[in-house]
Amino acid sequence: xxxxxxxxxxxxxxxxxxxxxxxxxxxxxxxxxxxxxxxxxxxxxxxxxxxxxxxxxxxxxxxxxxxxxxxxxxxxxxxxxxxxxxxxxxxxxxxxxxxxxxxxxxxxxxxxxxxxxxxxxxxxxxxxxxxxx
Numbered sequence: 001x002x003x004x005x006x007x008x009x010x011x012x013x014x015x016x017x018x019x020x021x022x023x024x025x026x027x028x029x030x031x032x033x034x035x036x037x038x039x040x041x042x043x044x045x046x047x048x049x050x051x052x053x054x055x056x057x058x059x060x061x062x063x064x065x066x067x068x069x070x071x072x073x074x075x076x077x078x079x080x081x082x083x084x085x086x087x088x089x090x091x092x093x094x095x096x097x098x099x100x101x102x103x104x105x106x107x108x109x110x111x112x113x114x115x116x117x118x119x120x121x122x123x124x125x126x127x128x129x130x131x132x133x
C-alpha cells in the first residue's frame with residue numbers, strides 16, 4: 001500500500017518538479033540574453049541578429065543550455081519604433097519528452113520591460129508552464 005501511494009503521488013510530483021527546474025535554467029539564460037541585447041542596443045543603437053545558439057554565445061557571451069534547447073535565435077526589429085528583439089528557443093526532448101519541439105519567446109523592447117510569449121509569437125509551450133510577465 002505504501003509503495004502504491006508513493007507511486008501515485010510522489011513520483012509524478014518529483015517529475016513535475018524536475019521539469020520546472022530545467023525550464024528555469026533555460027528561462028534564466030534567456031533573461032541573460034535579453035540583458036545582453038539591451039546592452040547591445042544601448043551601445044550600438046540596434047539589437048543584434050543571431051541565427052543559432054553558437055552565434056548568441058560568440059556575439060553576446062551568453063550561454064543557452066544546449067542540453068535542453070535544440071534551436072535558439074534572436075530576431076530584431078530595428079527599423080520601426082518601438083524597437084525590440086525576440087529571443088526564441090525550441091526545446092528538445094531532454095527537458096521533457098512532451099515539450100520536444102515546443103517554443104518559448106522573450107521579447108525585449110526599448111523603453112519597456114521584457115515580455116514572455118508576446119502576442120503573435122506563436123509559442124507552443126503550454127501556458128501553465130510559461131513564465132509570468
